[in-house]
Amino acid sequence: MSAAPQAAGDHPLHVQLPYDMRPRAGKAIGDVQLQQFVGSATSGKDRGRRQIFAETFGERADEIRRLAGAIKQHTLDHLDWYLDRFIDAAEKAGVLVHLASTAEQANAICVRLAKERGCKLCVKSKSMVTEETELVPRLEAAGIETVETDLGEFIIQLDHDAPSHIVTPMIHKDRTAVGRAFARELGVPYTDDPLKLARIARDHLRQKYRKADLGISGANFLIAETGSIVLCTNEGNGRFCTSAPSTHIAIAGIEKLVPRMEHLGVMLKVLARSATAQPLTCYTHIITGPRGHDTGEHDGPTSLHLILLDNGRTEILREETRELLRCIRCGACLNACPVYRKVGGHSYGSVYSGPIGAVITPLLKGLENYPDLPQATPLCGACHEACPVKIDLPKQLIGLRRRMAERGVTSLWERLGYRAWGLSLRWGWSYRLAASVQRWVLRRLASRAGSPAGGDRIVSRGWLSRGPGPLAGWTSQRDFPTPTATSFREWWKARGGQT
Numbered sequence: 102m103s104a105a106p107q108a109a110g111d112h113p114l115h116v117q118l119p120y121d122m123r124p125r126a127g128k129a130i131g132d133v134q135l136q137q138f139v140g141s142a143t144s145g146k147d148r149g150r151r152q153i154f155a156e157t158f159g160e161r162a163d164e165i166r167r168l169a170g171a172i173k174q175h176t177l178d179h180l181d182w183y184l185d186r187f188i189d190a191a192e193k194a195g196v197l198v199h200l201a202s203t204a205e206q207a208n209a210i211c212v213r214l215a216k217e218r219g220c221k222l223c224v225k226s227k228s229m230v231t232e233e234t235e236l237v238p239r240l241e242a243a244g245i246e247t248v249e250t251d252l253g254e255f256i257i258q259l260d261h262d263a264p265s266h267i268v269t270p271m272i273h274k275d276r277t278a279v280g281r282a283f284a285r286e287l288g289v290p291y292t293d294d295p296l297k298l299a300r301i302a303r304d305h306l307r308q309k310y311r312k313a314d315l316g317i318s319g320a321n322f323l324i325a326e327t328g329s330i331v332l333c334t335n336e337g338n339g340r341f342c343t344s345a346p347s348t349h350i351a352i353a354g355i356e357k358l359v360p361r362m363e364h365l366g367v368m369l370k371v372l373a374r375s376a377t378a379q380p381l382t383c384y385t386h387i388i389t390g391p392r393g394h395d396t397g398e399h400d401g402p403t404s405l406h407l408i409l410l411d412n413g414r415t416e417i418l419r420e421e422t423r424e425l426l427r428c429i430r431c432g433a434c435l436n437a438c439p440v441y442r443k444v445g446g447h448s449y450g451s452v453y454s455g456p457i458g459a460v461i462t463p464l465l466k467g468l469e470n471y472p473d474l475p476q477a478t479p480l481c482g483a484c485h486e487a488c489p490v491k492i493d494l495p496k497q498l499i500g501l502r503r504r505m506a507e508r509g510v511t512s513l514w515e516r517l518g519y520r521a522w523g524l525s526l527r528w529g530w531s532y533r534l535a536a537s538v539q540r541w542v543l544r545r546l547a548s549r550a551g552s553p554a555g556g557d558r559i560v561s562r563g564w565l566s567r568g569p570g571p572l573a574g575w576t577s578q579r580d581f582p583t584p585t586a587t588s589f590r591e592w593w594k595a596r597g598g599q600t
């Protein structure tokens with residue numbers, strides 16, 4: 102998974118529905134290289150995020166996150182009004198705005214526009230929403246060569262692979278994999294020197310920028326007041342894609358709006374710090390309309406289109422899930438999540454991975470199709486703590502689990518297990534009884550360790566290494582501590598403590 106290119110038909114995002122996450126997650130856990138790449142990259146980014154927030158904002162770090170969350174929440178609470186304002190302003194600036202209800206419609210509009218203009222070569226900057234709509238295969242099928250220009254996405258494209266992280270798509274690869282991909286696909290001598298690799302990519306992409314007649318981008322933010330499209334990149338490729346070709350098509354989810362320019366400052370501050378621990382991304386483009394003929398501008402596209410995409414977002418806009426649309430796709434929750442760190446992005450079987458992916462994928466694509474994802478989290482709260490717009494992801498995950506139970510998506514055993522657990526926690530006596538039974542069973546297993554029948558169910562110092570029944574899933578990955586002879590309550594009571 103970590104280094105080899107994907108074979109055709111083995112694309113990480115082409116999964117069978119309903120998606121069973123376990124085989125892929127199990128494979129990822131056993132992949133030592135993947136563990137190293139993803140583990141070190143995510144922990145480094147998570148550390149960097151904490152550090153830069155503390156250095157810049159000190160004790161007021163939480164305040165700016167609250168402010169960013171409030172800006173987005175306010176916009177979402179009045180989304181119809183801000184959408185109207187934005188469309189008016191964008192059209193006044195010369196942008197042709199198109200509305201798409203579904204991914205299929207968005208792709209169809211894009212292909213139609215490209216064909217009407219006779220476009221043959223498209224340069225594209227990184228955009229999660231176009232991954233969501235699977236735009237590139239549609240353009241290619243329509244005979245329009247499409248080149249990803251973000252370095253990570255470019256490498257992913259050469260390998261016929263799929264991004265495994267919202268911000269750093271090739272987090273699961275290292276430079277030797279890049280060197281091999283370049284040698285194989287671009288016919289250059291193998292090197293794993295990062296500078297040489299960057300130069301090869303630059304030379305290759307410059308040729309494409311010169312010849313391209315279509316540029317496609319996403320949008321990090323849309324400003325309702327001015328009708329502007331905001332793009333944040335670190336490589337400058339966004340600038341080339343949106344200014345060199347004669348036609349620029351931007352695609353954005355309807356949730357990308359912020360009311361005014363003054364709000365953009367807040368969002369940019371939290372986005373770059375949360376995504377890559379930078380004070381600001383290297384390039385921030387604020388695009389307001391195409392090239393101005395009246396003002397004698399020499400650069401920029403002669404026609405600029407924006408496709409505003411719904412694709413399930415208005416469904417998420419209902420009150421109980423609305424906060425999810427505050428997401429600015431910074432990836433901080435992925436970096437903080439202990440599950441993402443172990444299983445990597447492809448295990449989620451979807452463009453959006455990590456805690457945010459575990460919630461929005463089932464909402465966008467059907468809970469029945471992704472029943473494992475809401476369970477793929479320990480509910481530790483690290484994602485909530487990391488989120489720059491304060492989305493309560495654990496609460497949302499629990500909400501999805503509740504919906505699964507209500508719709509009968511969970512298995513009978515799971516429902517019975519949760520029912521029994523719930524009952525045991527309802528009264529003091531039932532809790533004590535359940536705890537005693539559990540302790541007795543586990544200690545019995547431990548005591549059988551010494552007997553021939555006990556075999557290797559237990560390792561030394563009171564750790565179960567191979568549990569029976571449902572516990573086997575747990576102990577296949579880690580040992581389980583056997584309980585002490587006396588519970589804490591008994592120990593406490595024996596010392597005269599109140600219970």
Ligand code: SF4
Nearest residue numbers: 428429431432434488
């Ligand atoms: S949910 Fe929050 S932390 Fe996760 S990607 Fe979205 S904004 Fe970033």
